[in-house]
Amino acid sequence: MPATLRDVAELAQVSVRTVSNVVSGYAHVSERMRQRVLAAIEELDYRANPVARTLRTGRTGMLALVVPEIDVPYFSELARDVIDAAAEFGYRVMIDQTGHDHERERRLLMGDDRTMLFDGILFSPLVTKSELLDMHRSEHMPLVLLGEHEFDGRFDHVAIDNVRAARDAVAHLAASGRTRIAAIGAQPLEEYSTPLLRTAGYEAALEEAGLEAPPEYATPAPHYSRTDGYGAATALLALSPRPDAIFCFSDLLAVGAMRAVFDAGLSVPEDVAVIGIDDIEEGRFARPSLSTVSLDTPFIAREAVRRIAARIDDPSAPAEEVVAPHRLVVRESTAAV
């Protein structure tokens, strides 16, 4: 029979309530008392089961990775890299999906009950900037944000330079001789950061290249999905003048856009060049292979795990922002013609 709280209390010569307070992490226990209880816990190897041990150590050895949609390849490939990186730090990772549910994201950041099963959260949010400003859970639960840009310094954050990534993609299209460059994923319905920042990069690159684009060249894409890309590209191809290049805000959008070009009886890259962002494996095997801006997900994963591990060990450490590198990868879909 494993040791009970009472056994611990007897050995430490304190009340059961004091032991309970210590293992629950409540304040109002003197350091001297706490040490006495911890020594007794150690000596008796008090751990009725893993959940009880969680009470004792306050650690589960598990991180939660929270993403909007696990069936989006960018997130599933990021998850793979996070799992690999976490293993090097001795953590296991479980993946949670918010499913574009803002309310769920908010509850999670405000401190959903179940998040207490984890030592820390790696969070790739869809929340808008103003929503994020309302959240203040980070003092209680170690949290690292992934992928967005322009937070306010209260959160650990591994960012992407979204403006620059978009600018690099569009500058490449312009340098390849394309003059009518459209965008899929711009014009967000809500004030999400990523689409706004990538739209800013798109517009900056057009201006730098001395190009203009009619407003209808910047099209929305609610879910960055293949279906969204297909629908948006089909609409773009019906415009006059027709775009000769499409910059998609994700590779998945670009895969859908390429299929739409073929179904319209046109060719990629001959009639329309297509480029994405992400560098998912699907794009490397697509036909034609997809040019993209490669986000360094192994770097993002490693930095995120390094930050969360540091924060778990020292919850009062100042928040840190790391910007992950990216690079243009030119493949068949944007070949000059």
Next chain:
Amino acid sequence: MPATLRDVAELAQVSVRTVSNVVSGYAHVSERMRQRVLAAIEELDYRANPVARTLRTGRTGMLALVVPEIDVPYFSELARDVIDAAAEFGYRVMIDQTGHDHERERRLLMGDDRTMLFDGILFSPLVTKSELLDMHRSEHMPLVLLGEHEFDGRFDHVAIDNVRAARDAVAHLAASGRTRIAAIGAQPLEEYSTPLLRTAGYEAALEEAGLEAPPEYATPAPHYSRTDGYGAATALLALSPRPDAIFCFSDLLAVGAMRAVFDAGLSVPEDVAVIGIDDIEEGRFARPSLSTVSLDTPFIAREAVRRIAARIDDPSAPAEEVVAPHRLVVRESTAAV
């Protein structure tokens, strides 16, 4: 200050050890005593934190979905469907990845510590049949197995008819006039069920069609990845006579195989027809669109969650096996020429 174990013990007029035994789920507590303790827990609303509540109820409201690789689209799309189905039953799902690590799978089934954070496990294993026979954790942790076939009735199991699925794919190729039909994913290095069963279906369909295939037409694929498909197809295309059709044991293999055909200067479906199994979204947008055997993942997910929910409520319920339907989906990659 929330109620402690001692408060509960005082109200129930039992020892703290008895309360501890009840919340830990140990035996050797009479039912009368247990009811008295539970009544006191109820009255005091004893729950220092969610972990403590887990001790009390023995439930976390969480299921674990364990898959070999989360960045394989079949598994990430299955995960999406499982999350949706679980929500209807009031469960949340966290995803765990074994990464083709047999030892990790084994530990998990034998009762990894951390699995106790979950009410049940949905498990898509890579373990071999003989390994599975050694496992006997299901009495302790509700478990439903996914996707394989031919278990021994000790586990709840949502199966695919792998033999029939493979036979349907190959019969379609034969009916389309293909006579030199190769397979990628056969010849497993270890005694995994899925490749063996699909190979049996491949061979049965060839025989039914009166076709023969040289042994080198059945090629291995260690990870069912795009890269594996590319490499295996490249090797197949160098054979003489060259296959005029390739049956791939997964859509991901087929995506890689199609790219290999193009890179060899040949066409799909004109020179080589290609078909997969799974029906991942990537295949619908590929060029040409990929013929496949569609596995009904929403059905698999729903049945798996229904089974695990029933087993959590009644751990002694007899194990059940459900076979998920599948159907042939003919697209451009196997058009008759």
